[in-house]
Amino acid sequence: MKKGNPLERYFYDNKGRLIHKWLHYFDIYDRHFSPYRGKPVTVVEFGVSHGGSLQMWKKYFGRKARIIGVDINPECAKFIEPQIEVVIGDQEDRKFLRALRKKVGDIDVVIEDGGHTMPQQINTFEVLWPAVRDGGVFLIEDLHTSYWPHYDAGHKKPGTFIEYSKDLMDQINAWHSREESLEVNKYTRSIKGMHVYDSIIVFDKGEVTKPKHKRRGTPTLSQPRTDAP
Ligand SMILES: C[S@@+](CC[C@H](N)C(=O)[O-])C[C@H]1O[C@@H](n2cnc3c(N)ncnc32)[C@H](O)[C@@H]1O
Numbered sequence: 001m002k003k004g005n006p007l008e009r010y011f012y013d014n015k016g017r018l019i020h021k022w023l024h025y026f027d028i029y030d031r032h033f034s035p036y037r038g039k040p041v042t043v044v045e046f047g048v049s050h051g052g053s054l055q056m057w058k059k060y061f062g063r064k065a066r067i068i069g070v071d072i073n074p075e076c077a078k079f080i081e082p083q084i085e086v087v088i089g090d091q092e093d094r095k096f097l098r099a100l101r102k103k104v105g106d107i108d109v110v111i112e113d114g115g116h117t118m119p120q121q122i123n124t125f126e127v128l129w130p131a132v133r134d135g136g137v138f139l140i141e142d143l144h145t146s147y148w149p150h151y152d153a154g155h156k157k158p159g160t161f162i163e164y165s166k167d168l169m170d171q172i173n174a175w176h177s178r179e180e181s182l183e184v185n186k187y188t189r190s191i192k193g194m195h196v197y198d199s200i201i202v203f204d205k206g207e208v209t210k211p212k213h214k215r216r217g218t219p220t221l222s223q224p225r226t227d228a229p
Helices: 006-013 025-036 052-061 074-079 094-104 118-131 143-147 161-172
Strands: 042-046 066-071 084-088 107-112 132-140 191-197 200-205
Touching: 006 025, 006 052, 025 052, 025 107, 025 132, 025 191, 025 200, 042 052, 052 066, 052 084, 052 107, 066 074, 074 084, 084 094, 094 118, 107 118, 118 132, 118 143, 118 161, 118 200, 143 161, 161 191
Parallel strands: 042 066, 042 107, 066 084, 107 132
Antiparallel strands: 132 200, 191 200
16 A cells, blocks of 8 residues: 555656645645545636646546636646646736636635746635635645745735735634724635645635634632633
């Protein structure tokens, strides 16, 4: 029995079209994507390159999956095959992204592995997030470009995806804010979870309502504190 999860095994055995991935990503992919295997899911990958990863996703998600690759390079159109569609366009362009959203419909899994610049990442997240179905996921990778000067980025530099994601973390907690600078918005109501890894963030989509708390059990202190938990 070979070691590793099904994606890792596929990757190491791959003699077909080139796939380029950081090795620690496979564990993260399988952790977040395995519930969708064998289901009739729509998967969109930004960044087609040599076409190898689209075939890997087809094998991993199974016969019922619809796999859509998006790339700016028109040459990538040749990777169309049963179950695999390719759409050519610039992921920095919100107009293109809106048209893509219309064309593709609801999405279960987004894998964002395109050009990795800050405007590409932010625009793609903002336009495609509403297209992700409740119960779906949006995985964005190679976020280390947020620290690289040649991507017009750097540690704590405003405008990087990492800084943007810190604001989303605030938004998730906005229910508890007492300041006008942080109010509940569409992200508060739709990001069920945000999983932060080295170079990857995975967002879980789903309806979020105002959190509630309750007490159960017998008080045991003579002077119970009355402040919120
Ligand atoms: C990192 S490679 C993709 C690797 C591939 N997913 C894999 O796993 O082997 C990045 C791809 O993003 C594409 N890309 C670069 N800028 C883009 C843009 N503005 N819009 C869409 N795709 C872009 C490039 O043409 C390239 O094919």
